[in-house]
Amino acid sequence: xxxxxxxxxxxxxxxxxxxxxxxxxxxxxxxxxxxxxxxxxxxxxxxxxxxxxxxxxxxxxxxxxxxxxxxxxxxxxxxxxxxxxxxxxxxxxxxxxxxxxxxxxxxxxxxxxxxxxxxxxxxxxxxxxxxxxxxxxxxxxxxxxxxxxxxxxxxxxxxxxxxxxxxxxxxxxxxxxxxxxxxxxxxxxxxxxxxxxxxxxxxxxxxxxxxxxxxxxxxxxxxxxxxxxxxxxxxxxxxxxxxxxxxxxxxxxxxxxxxxxxxxxxxxxxxxxxxxxxxxxxxxxxxxxxxxxxxxxxxxxxxxxx
Amino acid sequence: xxxxxxxxxxxxxxxxxxxxxxxxxxxxxxxxxxxxxxxxxxxxxxxxxxxxxxxxxxxxxxxxxxxxxxxxxxxxxxxxxxxxxxxxxxxxxxxxxxxxxxxxxxxxxxxxxxxxxxxxxxxxxxxxxxxxxxxxxxxxxxxxxxxxxxxxxxxxxxxxxxxxxxxxxxxxxxxxxxxxxxxxxxxxxxxxxxxxxxxxxxxxxxxxxxxxxxxxxxxxxxxxxxxxxxxxxxxxxxxxxxxxxxxxxxxxxxxxxxxxxxxxxxxxxxxxxxxxxxxxxxxxxxxxxxxxxxxxxxxxxxxxxxxxx
Numbered sequence: 001x002x003x004x005x006x007x008x009x010x011x012x013x014x015x016x017x018x019x020x021x022x023x024x025x026x027x028x029x030x031x032x033x034x035x036x037x038x039x040x041x042x043x044x045x046x047x048x049x050x051x052x053x054x055x056x057x058x059x060x061x062x063x064x065x066x067x068x069x070x071x072x073x074x075x076x077x078x079x080x081x082x083x084x085x086x087x088x089x090x091x092x093x094x095x096x097x098x099x100x101x102x103x104x105x106x107x108x109x110x111x112x113x114x115x116x117x118x119x120x121x122x123x124x125x126x127x128x129x130x131x132x133x134x135x136x137x138x139x140x141x142x143x144x145x146x147x148x149x150x151x152x153x154x155x156x157x158x159x160x161x162x163x164x165x166x167x168x169x170x171x172x173x174x175x176x177x178x179x180x181x182x183x184x185x186x187x188x189x190x191x192x193x194x195x196x197x198x199x200x201x202x203x204x205x206x207x208x209x210x211x212x213x214x215x216x217x218x219x220x221x222x223x224x225x226x227x228x229x230x231x232x233x234x235x236x237x238x239x240x241x242x243x244x245x246x247x248x249x250x251x252x253x254x255x256x257x258x259x260x261x262x263x264x265x266x267x268x269x270x271x272x273x274x275x276x277x278x279x280x281x282x283x284x285x286x287x288x289x290x291x292x293x294x295x296x297x298x299x300x301x302x303x304x305x306x
Numbered sequence: 307x308x309x310x311x312x313x314x315x316x317x318x319x320x321x322x323x324x325x326x327x328x329x330x331x332x333x334x335x336x337x338x339x340x341x342x343x344x345x346x347x348x349x350x351x352x353x354x355x356x357x358x359x360x361x362x363x364x365x366x367x368x369x370x371x372x373x374x375x376x377x378x379x380x381x382x383x384x385x386x387x388x389x390x391x392x393x394x395x396x397x398x399x400x401x402x403x404x405x406x407x408x409x410x411x412x413x414x415x416x417x418x419x420x421x422x423x424x425x426x427x428x429x430x431x432x433x434x435x436x437x438x439x440x441x442x443x444x445x446x447x448x449x450x451x452x453x454x455x456x457x458x459x460x461x462x463x464x465x466x467x468x469x470x471x472x473x474x475x476x477x478x479x480x481x482x483x484x485x486x487x488x489x490x491x492x493x494x495x496x497x498x499x500x501x502x503x504x505x506x507x508x509x510x511x512x513x514x515x516x517x518x519x520x521x522x523x524x525x526x527x528x529x530x531x532x533x534x535x536x537x538x539x540x541x542x543x544x545x546x547x548x549x550x551x552x553x554x555x556x557x558x559x560x561x562x563x564x565x566x567x568x569x570x571x572x573x574x575x576x577x578x579x580x581x582x583x584x585x586x587x588x589x590x591x592x593x594x595x596x597x598x599x600x601x602x603x604x605x606x607x608x609x610x611x612x613x614x615x
Binding site: 017019020023024027028030031032034035037038039041042044045048056057059060061062063104105107108110111112114117118119121123124125126127128130131132133134135136137138139140142143159160162163166168192193194197218221222223224225240243244247248270273274277280281284285288289292295 | 311312315319321322325326328329330332333335336337338339340341342343344346357401404405407408409411412421423424425426427428429430431432433434435437438439441442443445447448449450452453454456482485486490513514515536539540546547554570571574580583584587588590591592594595598614615
């Protein structure tokens, strides 16, 4: 507004103008509102899981645990073999899938990030095309079950999420920012492609690897859909699918009842559902602080020239 | 000539080709081979006869498509899918851009880090947990919403008979789930700006709004364009996990909430018509492909730097 030529001489810190005040007021209001919206459901979930069943029956779920009780958790862990199995399955699938996925995606991203590689665009399109055009649920299901025989096989939980074109593109953007001269000078020194990828590119791509690694891990940890399609055997249920069954199928409740020796009618059903959700979310949130510092560096979309 | 260059390139760069093989094999196996299954769309599919043994469908093979659209279902789920995608794209990106701009401008370091972490929470949970939230909030008997309404002396409301309320619920949870992730994309774009641009704006006496208008917004333009393009390519794909976990099998809500993907899924598990669901999937893929090809060609003409391929 007021184009003033003396701005240069003013020290920065005292220039809190009216427009800034308005901006900060609205800005902080927005952030606080969004943060509250993001936090509240978690608080409600946790408090409901610690509320006594009779209170919920009388008053419904609330924002705060009115009558504190750990009955939901003691019931779940009285016979915790299902949960332990599910933790094992989810943990294994997440670790194996993330390691393999990260390896394949980063290696492919390295190739298509090389500007001197003639066929990089064709290969990229070969991958990108599958996001536009695909066989859909049925064909994939028939192919997996009838031709690959993957019913009740952990591979059916790993394979579908192993390769993600969107992550490939993020990783490529990231690697394109690594100066090409590094690759060139390594080649002059006689290093092979795989060695350049492993010893030079991977260390430099650490923020990208951490970010994409977290994304892949989240997809595996949070997957219930593939389990719903391909897994019938209870021992192979991942955590999220076990939660889904607890929420939606009454036979899961009667199973808990028979395992713990409590009558179905006496189960703390409503708080149990919430406790199960808390248990299923658990560990993956703890990973976040470790990768947070890489985050902003790791996701760069569209910021690369040419 | 083409073949010669390929062979030369293969000889020169065979390690690079070799390094893409795991991904190429995976994509062939998981994406390209199942595409053959779409042949079912043109068949009168009988499970015992298999894909190739089944008879061709009537109307020159297009019986399944005719059936999908004649029931009226095809149009309404197409409309819902596109409308939800557009509204979700606009609301979630607008919110993320605002959040990103404010976070970058914020002074307090601790407040900045804490709020950013909190905003990222929804990104970490599965749609099942979101479904649990929805149950916790809106369940008629025990939901928090009704607990609060009773505490305030109001009547309970049953949202499960109000289909159009779910439009807002879905749009809300979509923006809610992705705001942390999307805002980081924009924060990355903003922090990539040469700081001398901001200094120059300060020297010219720009106020904070002008600085955002003339420095920050142009800086995130490439990101916005790429995200728009990527989403245009998915305009006919509904987020199955989101719709299924929020709406579930509540038939009363389908008018306002059914998208192509949920419809296909329900037809399948109700033992339904494989041919018709394949037709819906094929129609979805073909339209996506045409739309993105046209849009990409237009972008390539106007600003070649931003074209996807």
